[in-house]
């Protein structure tokens with residue numbers, strides 16, 4: 001269904017790696033990975049290191065993403081960084097990551113404003129959605145996905161939707177070592193496309209890029225990447241090691257079934 005689209009692999013470093021470590025990591029990863037037209041590799045370091053990495057990175061090889069930003073463009077918002085300030089430095093921005101929603105109490109309203117701010121500043125938003133363990137055990141997964149999609153995309157037109165990437169990240173799977181089964185992810189990705197079809201039509205449902213994130217490792221990556229409903233992965237822990245991350249990227253390459261060697 002979506003096999004002709006580019007795969008996306010995002011490494012979310014969360015609050016790890018200082019400037020020197022980030023620079024060394026980038027150097028190492030660029031030695032391990034060939035430039036591939038069928039895979040978009042995106043690194044999401046801390047805001048602190050973004051600018052220096054943007055000067056070091058070869059954009060034909062890797063793109064950069066912010067992990068977070070504030071939705072207003074400028075003003076008296078002490079401690080915040082805006083999408084306007086990130087413009088030209090990053091090509092993507094994570095929005096509504098479960099750690100932002102649940103630790104920093106971001107609401108659907110904040111998230112919807114951030115999606116719009118990213119698009120207005122020519123940054124592709126990666127809208128993260130997913131249910132908690134409690135919501136899952138109460139059979140609410142699809143309602144949550146629907147609510148978070150409707151909430152996050154509230155201000156987004158059909159034209160703008162082409163800029164949006166959706167990451168399905170069940171909260172119970174993020175950073176826990178408890179990854180969701182591929183059949184479960186496949187059903188969730190279908191539900192997400194079904195909701196996009198309802199909101200924006202069938203062409204949008206087919207073309208939107210849907211990723212999975214949640215405790216993916218070198219060993220589990222290929223099973224997700226073979227799902228026709230999925231366009232890639234959002235990786236946290238396993239992206240912190242350049243070797244592991246490069247092995248996952250190789251599995252996303254079209255010619256690879258088990259991990260092509262460069």
Ligand code: PEP
Pocket residue numbers: 012014097169173174175176177213214215216234235236237238
């Ligand atoms: C994430 O940070 O989005 C993530 C999926 O983390 P992990 O791979 O560590 O679960």
